[in-house]
Amino acid sequence: MTSHNQQPVPVVAVIGGGPAGLMAAEALANGGVHVNVYDAMPSLGRKFLMAGKGGMNITHSEPFDIFLARYGARRTDIEPLLRSFSADALRDWIHGLGIETFVGTSGRVFPAGMKAAPLLRAWLHRLREQGVHFHVRHRWCGWDERGALAFSTPGGECTVDADAVVLALGGGSWPQLGSDGAWISLLAPRGIDVAPLRPANCGFDVQWSAHFRARFAGEPLKGIAATFGEVRKQGECVVTEHGIEGGLIYALSAALRDEIERSGTATLLLDLLPDFSLRRVQDEVSHPRGSRSLSSHLQSRLGLKSVKANLLREALSAEQMHDPALLAHTIKAVPLRLVAPRPLNEAISTAGGVTFESLDANLMLKKMPGVFCAGEMLDWEAPTGGYLLSACFASGRAAGSGALRWLQQPRETQGLLHPRN
Numbered sequence: 293m294t295s296h297n298q299q300p301v302p303v304v305a306v307i308g309g310g311p312a313g314l315m316a317a318e319a320l321a322n323g324g325v326h327v328n329v330y331d332a333m334p335s336l337g338r339k340f341l342m343a344g345k346g347g348m349n350i351t352h353s354e355p356f357d358i359f360l361a362r363y364g365a366r367r368t369d370i371e372p373l374l375r376s377f378s379a380d381a382l383r384d385w386i387h388g389l390g391i392e393t394f395v396g397t398s399g400r401v402f403p404a405g406m407k408a409a410p411l412l413r414a415w416l417h418r419l420r421e422q423g424v425h426f427h428v429r430h431r432w433c434g435w436d437e438r439g440a441l442a443f444s445t446p447g448g449e450c451t452v453d454a455d456a457v458v459l460a461l462g463g464g465s466w467p468q469l470g471s472d473g474a475w476i477s478l479l480a481p482r483g484i485d486v487a488p489l490r491p492a493n494c495g496f497d498v499q500w501s502a503h504f505r506a507r508f509a510g511e512p513l514k515g516i517a518a519t520f521g522e523v524r525k526q527g528e529c530v531v532t533e534h535g536i537e538g539g540l541i542y543a544l545s546a547a548l549r550d551e552i553e554r555s556g557t558a559t560l561l562l563d564l565l566p567d568f569s570l571r572r573v574q575d576e577v578s579h580p581r582g583s584r585s586l587s588s589h590l591q592s593r594l595g596l597k598s599v600k601a602n603l604l605r606e607a608l609s610a611e612q613m614h615d616p617a618l619l620a621h622t623i624k625a626v627p628l629r630l631v632a633p634r635p636l637n638e639a640i641s642t643a644g645g646v647t648f649e650s651l652d653a654n655l656m657l658k659k660m661p662g663v664f665c666a667g668e669m670l671d672w673e674a675p676t677g678g679y680l681l682s683a684c685f686a687s688g689r690a691a692g693s694g695a696l697r698w699l700q701q702p703r704e705t706q707g708l709l710h711p712r713n
């Protein structure tokens with residue numbers, strides 16, 4: 293392609309058509325370059341659509357400082373990205389696609405209807421009109437000996453030359469949706485520093501008794517609080533065949549995972565009656581129960597039955613159940629010994645990835661000039677609450693804009709164009 297003054301228009305390949313890649317494509321197309329998006333799957337944005345299934349939480353309305361703190365150790369790396377494309381800017385962008393947003397009671401921001409599909413449809417339509425070309429069923433396999441991008445397609449292998457590349461290949465969770473972390477084997481041998489991929493926002497294994505597992509797997513634990521270390525959160529979770537998962541657990545999962553890595557297990561304390569003081573629970577437990585069984589006593593005085601009542605029996609022996617002080621303490625803090633995080637493929641998101649230290653301020657790989665990275669494949673993590681998508685969108689935009697800036701530099705200052713050279 294050539295422009296009016298016969299300068300060739302740069303061609304940029306964006307590999308990965310999730311929210312980060314599509315945002316990079318948009319920034320690039322707006323900058324007047326020719327953009328091709330490649331994705332291994334038969335259609336784009338599959339994880340984004342999945343995120344919309346349970347009610348798409350796209351960002352959060354809390355103050356910027358609190359928002360930033362959600363990125364923990366990577367806060368300072370994420371900060372410039374979010375300063376360039378904040379939660380408010382993201383909302384304006386969504387409105388620009390003709391989709392309203394609203395703030396839920398928790399401060400979380402959702403697109404109208406809480407669905408991802410209308411947003412993705414409108415976005416892809418706009419990108420096509422901006423001249424972006426999409427190539428699905430194109431699995432990127434690395435670079436050939438000339439430095440061209442190599443793809444495997446249903447029609448066979450093909451290679452593509454590009455003036456710059458944005459990699460937005462996602463993490464390693466839910467691989468059936470396209471992002472499988474296989475890109476590590478393409479980047480690590482080139483000396484790119486990649487922190488090991490680990491589950492984030494994940495469930496955990498608990499060694500339930502056979503009886504408890506058989507009876508209660510799939511049962512929700514509602515209206516409880518969980519404490520780990522100094523952090524206490526209220527919410528709900530689900531007992532699973534293997535252990536425990538759900539929003540309340542995800543919120544504490546990074547610290548729990550790290551503790552298991554350090555010491556082999558982590559003990560989570562579940563408060564089954566967060567609205568009752570210990571004193572009140574003690575009084576109710578100690579109240580004379582006459583000929584009533586302990587089970588019906590707990591049910592009538594405290595409303596503890598079914599999965600909650602049986603959780604106590606997982607923690608206490610029959611004898612201990614009859615010690616009112618110990619029973620009351622346990623109701624307020626059932627110790628749950630977590631022995632392992634659930635595998636990465638089941639997690640909502642991925643920790644680890646390309647380290648920020650391997651990237652420059654444009655999100656370009658220092659060791660591979662012309663190759664930019666964005667989204668969940670970068671080494672950051674955050675809880676659920678819209679923080680994941682917010683950072684994916686912001687980093688995609690930053691990588692796209694970064695590639696534009698780099699392409700505008702005189703060639704001799706760009707460094708090595710092709711990674712192999």
Ligand SMILES: Cc1cc2nc3c(=O)[nH]c(=O)nc-3n(C[C@H](O)[C@H](O)[C@H](O)COP(=O)(O)OP(=O)(O)OC[C@H]3O[C@@H](n4cnc5c(N)ncnc54)[C@H](O)[C@@H]3O)c2cc1C
Pocket residue numbers: 307308309310311312313330331332333336337338339340342343344347348349350351430431432433460461462463465466469470471472473474475639640641666667668669676677678679680681682684
């Ligand atoms: C069940 C679920 C619910 C979620 N809910 C929310 C939520 O409510 N709010 C929120 O903020 N976040 C949520 N998330 C997380 C969010 O969806 C992800 O963080 C986000 O999609 C990551 O965007 P990405 O563009 O970096 O990667 P992805 O969306 O994973 O996209 C990466 C793309 O790269 C492609 N790809 C990978 N390797 C190759 C290759 N070799 N060649 C070509 N293409 C390749 C994949 O096919 C994929 O399309 C949820 C995730 C899950 C699993």
